[in-house]
Amino acid sequence: MVFNTGSTLLDAIVLAVVSKEREGTYGYRITQEVRQVLDVSESTLYPVLRRLQKDGSLEAYDMEYAGRNRRYYRITKEGFVRLSVCKEEWGRYAAKITGIFKLSGQDVSCREEIRIIEPEEGKVERDDEE
Secondary structure, eight states: OOOOOOHHHHHHHHHHHHHTSTTOEEHHHHHHHHHTTSOOOHHHHHHHHHHHHHTTSEEEEEEEETTEEEEEEEEOHHHHHHHHHHHHHHHHHHHHHHHHHHHTTOOHHHHHHOOOOOOOTTOOOOTTOO
């Protein structure tokens, strides 16, 4: 199952990935690490990197690699602050969702009252029909 990922969460994940390397890391490697947890394309991540750079959370620099320049991204002080806030917020959010999941299905009496009625094949049931 794939859950929709908003830009705030994607920004936080990118910041977390970049923060792991003191001297920063390059775009392709960031993409590969993010893909370990999310189904995203490079064309999705490069605008995120530019946005984070524009808002001061990341800084970029070029370094030669195999005869050509490679763009590296490094997290800034502002980026660390933003990442810290995101991690705190995520902790609270995840705890709430986990709490809901843990409570679901525990009340057997409520579960027994729920019946799923399958419509006949080819027939569409509507709530507004009488």
